[in-house]
Amino acid sequence: MTPATSAIAACCAGLYGHPIVELIAGQSLHPGGLATTRRLLGEARLAPWARLLDAGCGLGASARLAAIEFELRVDACDVSASALSRAATLAESAGAGIDFRTASVLELPYPRGAFAAVLSECVLSTTSRTDGLAELRRVTEDGGVLLLSDVTATETVAIPEPLASVLCLTGAWRPGELDEVLGSAGYRMERGWDETDGVSSLIDRLEARIGLLGAVARDTGEFERLGDFGAGLDQIGDRAHVDGMFRAIRQMLREGRIGYRAVVARAL
Numbered sequence: 001m002t003p004a005t006s007a008i009a010a011c012c013a014g015l016y017g018h019p020i021v022e023l024i025a026g027q028s029l030h031p032g033g034l035a036t037t038r039r040l041l042g043e044a045r046l047a048p049w050a051r052l053l054d055a056g057c058g059l060g061a062s063a064r065l066a067a068i069e070f071e072l073r074v075d076a077c078d079v080s081a082s083a084l085s086r087a088a089t090l091a092e093s094a095g096a097g098i099d100f101r102t103a104s105v106l107e108l109p110y111p112r113g114a115f116a117a118v119l120s121e122c123v124l125s126t127t128s129r130t131d132g133l134a135e136l137r138r139v140t141e142d143g144g145v146l147l148l149s150d151v152t153a154t155e156t157v158a159i160p161e162p163l164a165s166v167l168c169l170t171g172a173w174r175p176g177e178l179d180e181v182l183g184s185a186g187y188r189m190e191r192g193w194d195e196t197d198g199v200s201s202l203i204d205r206l207e208a209r210i211g212l213l214g215a216v217a218r219d220t221g222e223f224e225r226l227g228d229f230g231a232g233l234d235q236i237g238d239r240a241h242v243d244g245m246f247r248a249i250r251q252m253l254r255e256g257r258i259g260y261r262a263v264v265a266r267a268l
């Protein structure tokens with residue numbers, strides 16, 4: 001992990017399970033939400049009861065979809081203990097039998113070839129992607145499938161942490177990079193498509209909710225209570241700052257400088 005990505009992991013492990021993040025971003029923490037996940041899982045054509053790992057599962061929305069709608073046997077892991085605790089509660093309420101473990105994609109507690117499919121959405125951009133891909137390959141059976149989606153950006157995006165990390169922008173892939181590295185990571189690319197529209201709808205939702213939350217926080221002086229929420233987010237009480245940040249992201253989207261890529265790759 002580079003110093004930058006380890007700083008990202010440190011900043012965000014507590015954030016993903018924070019109720020405020022869930023309020024703002026929802027339970028599916030990637031652009032395109034469950035529609036993107038449903039397409040990835042559909043493309044994989046897995047048999048019921050095939051074993052799937054959701055690596056970096058966050059609040060487990062995709063893991064629940066895989067278990068309930070696709071009838072897969074699902075394991076899920078994440079470095080964030082707070083996210084996992086919330087994910088376990090949500091899975092239990094939904095009646096989804098998922099085996100959750102606190103673990104990094106850089107060191108997965110599963111044997112070689114344990115899974116027919118590995119799903120990882122908006123995760124490798126937040127950590128060491130080469131080591132992460134190698135570890136995902138190790139736990140995928142030969143002939144199994146990797147279902148990956150992540151953010152791409154042509155350059156560093158100048159928005160403050162921890163928001164940049166929550167949006168997977170800090171360590172975003174260069175356009176084309178993901179498709180390029182799959183071969184050397186032991187996969188054959190089968191299908192890849194653009195899901196950038198999902199970024200726009202996520203940004204719409206975040207902007208509306210952050211604006212509302214910022215107004216409430218500003219009026220009530222509640223920011224002090226968000227202690228572990230990180231320094232960057234206290235700026236959401238500053239409307240001009242928030243507007244400027246979203247304007248910058250939208251402009252980058254319009255100019256094609258930010259994107260979202262989904263890929264299905266076969267483990268060789």
Ligand SMILES: C[S@@+](CC[C@H](N)C(=O)[O-])C[C@H]1O[C@@H](n2cnc3c(N)ncnc32)[C@H](O)[C@@H]1O
Binds near residue numbers: 060
């Ligand atoms: C943007 S969220 C995506 C969560 C989930 N995949 C989803 O789409 O709803 C990124 C997730 O990756 C997790 N994460 C970051 N680095 C990780 C690592 N090295 N190993 C496992 N999980 C990691 C974070 O804790 C967070 O839950």
